[in-house]
Amino acid sequence: MTGNKRIQELRENLRGRLFLPEDEGYDDARKVFNGLIDKRPALIVRCAGVADVITAVNFARETDLPVAIRGGGHSVAGNAVNNDGLVIDLSDMKSVHVDPEKQTARAEGGATWGDFDHETQAFGLATTGGIVPSTGIAGLTLGGGIGYLNRKFGLACDNLLSADVVTADGRFLKASAGEHEDLFWGIRGGGGNFGVVTSLEYRVHPVGPVLGGELIYPLDQAKEVLRFYRDWSTTAPDEVRADATLLSGPHGPALAIMICYCGAIEEGEKVLQPLRSFGTPMADTIAPVPYATVQNLLTEVFRPGLLHYWKAGLFRSFSDEAIDAIVDFFAGAVPAPFAAVAIEQLGGAISRVGVQDTAFSHRHAQHSLLVLRMWQNPAETEANIDWGRRCYRAAAPFLEEGVYVNYVGEEGEARARAAYGVNYERLVQLKNKYDPTNFFRLNQNIKPAPESTTPVDQT
Structure with missing residues (x-):
């Protein structure tokens, strides 16, 4: 790795803390959101400020150590840590x-x-x-x-x-x-x-109080509710985001629609009334609440330490056939808690920005799909990943090639290219300018030079 003298010099040049494998706190410092990730960096620099970040970058470059960047550590792919490299940890920089x-x-x-x-x-x-x-x-x-x-x-x-x-x-x-x-x-x-x-x-x-909460339906109503949800959500005003999720939770399988209406409460009640009156929900918790309440609806579900597998895409056709295929698979193979197929509502202001105005190119999509599988026992990993892959395959015929990059796991170069879409080649040129050696490569990577071949998706 590097000599003791170099490491001591690094430690002395930091205002923050340096963790080595033998140090107390190292094991906690290398943990990330996805409990499936178990990597052992050679060094973790927990930065106290920009000066520490510059010091860590220069040290890694001069010693030829691979680098991971940790902000929130929430990547399902586990890119916030690495094996035998240096982690630049920003978690104390949160003002x-x-x-x-x-x-x-x-x-x-x-x-x-x-x-x-x-x-x-x-x-x-x-x-x-x-x-x-x-x-x-x-x-x-x-x-x-x-x-x-x-x-x-x-x-x-x-x-x-x-x-x-x-x-x-x-x-x-x-x-x-x-x-x-x-x-x-x-x-x-x-x-x-x-x-x-x-x-x-x-x-x-x-952003003051919002109309937020959930509508929960029994699984046998899922197809008809999803058809209504699709048509209603496609014409809903910008103030609405409504996500529909098939889930297996502690109380059995169900369909949940999670709502956030950011606008005048009285108007929101009118907008949401057709959705709330459709079907026979088992629960309706929608009410005026602080925005922070909506932001915390999934806190317990996504608690750190669970083992995660995700597969995602953007709908090309959110058709009756797509709904049938997804619900039929889910209902026929409901696993133990927790599994979910989330359909997230996009469109609105997202679609009014040009495809090439920012590097994010997937501006036309109205709904995204995210297959999630979470579990606790490592012995169940293979079976749970298999369920996630089979669930995604049931939906795949109705999805386009693109994908939201923050949902991509370790899926190969082809999937990373799909995440950047039509802007990929321009991003390559930018990489050539700002990171020609691919120093920052532990991510959904953009290589500094165009590749002549595109590897097949590995999952």
């Missing part, structure tokens, strides 16, 4: 500063959406963020960033005003519409391919 007059907020790269919402909601403000508070703001935004407010305010990356980035050569750059504009374009959907993002500045919006 959030809100300017209520300008309606902006700047947060450090280790902040989570829980941290961000806590500060912005004190002023009645918010921006599109992840649907689980433990998700890191940086990783979500760099991949595009869908969330409950995405139909009204666009993706998280559409609300990004600027970002501070440490590049592979140790430079500190500001990326915005007026500085390093090409880099600013690339980090809005291009993932962590271009540097360590140490802070992000967002536009925030007035």
Whole structure:
């Protein structure tokens, strides 16, 4: 690896903490959200500020150590850690500063959406963020960033005003519409391919109480409810995001529709009435609630440490045939808790941004699909992954080639290319400019030079 002298010099040059495998706290420091990931880095640098990030980048480059970047550590692929390399851990860098007059907020790269919402909601403000508070703001935004407010305010990356980035050569750059504009374009959907993002500045919006909660139906109503949901959601106003999920939970299989209406409550009641009056739901918990309540609806489901397998896509045709195929598979092979097939509502403000205006190109999709399987016993891993793959195959004929990059696991280069879509070649050129050695490669990787062949999806 590196000599003791070099490591001691590194430790002395840090304001934050350095973890080695023999150090107390190392095992906790290498844990990430997905309990399926069990990697052992040679070094973990828990940075206290930008200076530590620059020091860590320079050290890794000079010692030829592979690098992983940890913000929230929420990637299902486990890219926040590595084996025998260096982890640049931003988890102590989580300050959030809100300017209520300008309606902006700047947060450090280790902040989570829980941290961000806590500060912005004190002023009645918010921006599109992840649907689980433990998700890191940086990783979500760099991949595009869908969330409950995405139909009204666009993706998280559409609300990004600027970002501070440490590049592979140790430079500190500001990326915005007026500085390093090409880099600013690339980090809005291009993932962590271009540097360590140490802070992000967002536009925030007035967000008071929302209409939020769930409608829960028995599984035997799933097909008719999903057909109604599809037609209703496609014409719903921007203020609505409604996600429909087939799930096997502790109380058995069901269909849940999770609602967030961000607008005037009285108007929201009218908009939601047709959906709430359709079928015979077992439960209807929709009510005026603080935005943070909606953001916490899935906190227990996505608690860190469970083992996860995900497969995702974007609907080409959310047809009756697609609904039949997905429900028939789920009903015929309902596993033990927890499994889900989530259909997330997109469109609205997302679709009014040009395909090439940011690196995130999947602007036309109205609904996405996410197959999730979570379990606790490692002995059940093979069976659970097999269920996830079979479930995805049932839906695959109705999906397009593209995929939301933040949902991609270890699926091979072809899948990474599909995630970046029509903007891939432009992202390659940007990679050539800012990271020609592919120093930042533990991600859904964009190689610095075009490849002559495209490997087949490995999952």
